[in-house]
Amino acid sequence: MKKSLLLQVFILSLLPSLLLGQLNKVFIPYQAQGYKFLATKPNSTVVQTFQNPSFDDSRWATAASAVGTLNNTSSPPCPLNDAAHVKTLWPSSRDALLRKHFTIPAGTRNVKVSVAIDNNVQVFLNGADISGGVQTHNDCAMLENFVFNVPDNLLKVGDNVLAVRGIWISSKNYLDVQVKGDVSYSITASAGANGSITPSGSVYVVPGTNQLFTISPATGYHVADVLVDGSSVGAVTSYTFPSVSSNHTISATFAINTYTLSASAGANGTISPSGSQTVNYGSSRTYTITPATGYHIADVLVDNVSVGPVGTYTFSSVSANHTIAATFAINTYTLNASAGAN
Numbered sequence: 001m002k003k004s005l006l007l008q009v010f011i012l013s014l015l016p017s018l019l020l021g022q023l024n025k026v027f028i029p030y031q032a033q034g035y036k037f038l039a040t041k042p043n044s045t046v047v048q049t050f051q052n053p054s055f056d057d058s059r060w061a062t063a064a065s066a067v068g069t070l071n072n073t074s075s076p077p078c079p080l081n082d083a084a085h086v087k088t089l090w091p092s093s094r095d096a097l098l099r100k101h102f103t104i105p106a107g108t109r110n111v112k113v114s115v116a117i118d119n120n121v122q123v124f125l126n127g128a129d130i131s132g133g134v135q136t137h138n139d140c141a142m143l144e145n146f147v148f149n150v151p152d153n154l155l156k157v158g159d160n161v162l163a164v165r166g167i168w169i170s171s172k173n174y175l176d177v178q179v180k181g182d183v184s185y186s187i188t189a190s191a192g193a194n195g196s197i198t199p200s201g202s203v204y205v206v207p208g209t210n211q212l213f214t215i216s217p218a219t220g221y222h223v224a225d226v227l228v229d230g231s232s233v234g235a236v237t238s239y240t241f242p243s244v245s246s247n248h249t250i251s252a253t254f255a256i257n258t259y260t261l262s263a264s265a266g267a268n269g270t271i272s273p274s275g276s277q278t279v280n281y282g283s284s285r286t287y288t289i290t291p292a293t294g295y296h297i298a299d300v301l302v303d304n305v306s307v308g309p310v311g312t313y314t315f316s317s318v319s320a321n322h323t324i325a326a327t328f329a330i331n332t333y334t335l336n337a338s339a340g341a342n
Helices: 002-019
Strands: 022-028 035-040 061-063 095-104 108-118 120-125 146-149 158-167 174-183 185-191 195-198 201-205 211-217 221-228 238-241 248-256 258-265 269-272 275-280 285-291 295-302 305-308 312-315 322-330
Touching (some): 022 095, 095 174, 108 120, 158 174, 185 195, 185 211, 195 248, 211 221, 238 248, 258 269, 269 322, 285 295
Antiparallel strands (some): 022 174, 035 061, 108 146, 120 158, 295 305
């Protein structure tokens, strides 16, 4: 029983990550373990190449952050330059190079790299300079001395590489980094044949925001039904997920438009087929008008407009309801009588 309860608590603790959506998810925390670290001369060639994602750092030391110098009695103390925060010592007159791989899921956006620094720093992500060159903070380091926004198009699903150069300026130095961002929820949108849904596929949505979907049937078709998370919401042409807080699905199906052709005939003749006929969009239907013996077609009205005393009529590429009505008249003949003289 106790094991079962512990398992349930463990599963509940995983739910936020299983659902994927999370604002300000921390990918690399301050004082993180597992950095690759090198202290090097400022003019060394490695300073120009270490930011490349494919750079071989296998011979570098493995270290924890922060990297820094400890407070001493020769200058006023800085809040972070103590043994509780400094985990790796920063050698004098050397640049401190840090590299770390981290993983992000699909749909991650709004990633920010926060830096606590004393003195100068330059930050790279996946080989690109995101700090706009070397940035200076010649004072005691504090969390978020700099916050650099990462363009979404720099992010990769899966492995990403953070590379940071701390530049020695004075006898007191400190460098630590945090990486966090918004992990989106996923809405899977699909459409059946003869229509579309926009946007479609896996749509990633920042938690707490709205997401609109537009459902468009092809010409001659209409929306048959829309299912949201497996339940019908009717034949709607748009649907908005408000304040998204979980993963969802939306799917649309479509059906061909149908139309009614109503055919009637007056006395003394027939029209075939007669009555009401249901036809699909774009189809054709031919009607044959036949008078009774001794009668002829007087007129045929299509949608109440005369088309003359025709014996057949075809509705082509039907895209609306129609009527057709035939009337008949008796045949008449002329008898000419004559008489001779007397």
